[in-house]
Amino acid sequence: MKYKITTSYNWYETKEDRFIIKTYYINGIPFTFDELPTLVQDDPEIIAWANQQLTMSPEIFYQKSFYLIDEQCHPCLFEMDLENPEVLDQML
Numbered sequence: 681m682k683y684k685i686t687t688s689y690n691w692y693e694t695k696e697d698r699f700i701i702k703t704y705y706i707n708g709i710p711f712t713f714d715e716l717p718t719l720v721q722d723d724p725e726i727i728a729w730a731n732q733q734l735t736m737s738p739e740i741f742y743q744k745s746f747y748l749i750d751e752q753c754h755p756c757l758f759e760m761d762l763e764n765p766e767v768l769d770q771m772l
Contacts, residue, residue, distance in 0.1 A: 683707050683753070683760055685767040689716075689726050691735040700730045704771065706755050710736065710744050714771055 683706050692701040692713065700721045701713040713736065720726055734740075748754040755768060762768070 681761065682763040683755070684763045685755065685765075687767065688733050689730045690733045691730050693735050693737055700726060701736065703733075703736060704767070706748065706753065706760075709748060710741060711748055711754055712745070712756060712771070713741070 686705045686708070688703050688705070689700055690703045690713075692699055700716055702716055703710050703713045705711065716726075745754060749757060752758050753760065755762060
């Protein structure tokens, strides 16, 4: 079975801050993110996209990443049969 990596722009919210990130998913489960430059975060299209997505938090990444690690399906840590591994090469 091949796994697919997808991305989206999401708001990332902590107790102190809120900003837009690029989220990486494996078969729909978020596993990591990239912080974006201010220029990208200020783009109206990126803001509109993020407004339509789930707001992420450190707790979400903690829970989902540990689930993937327990299942040995975290693409940053385990060799996996990926449909589109080039997406991981684009991570900042």
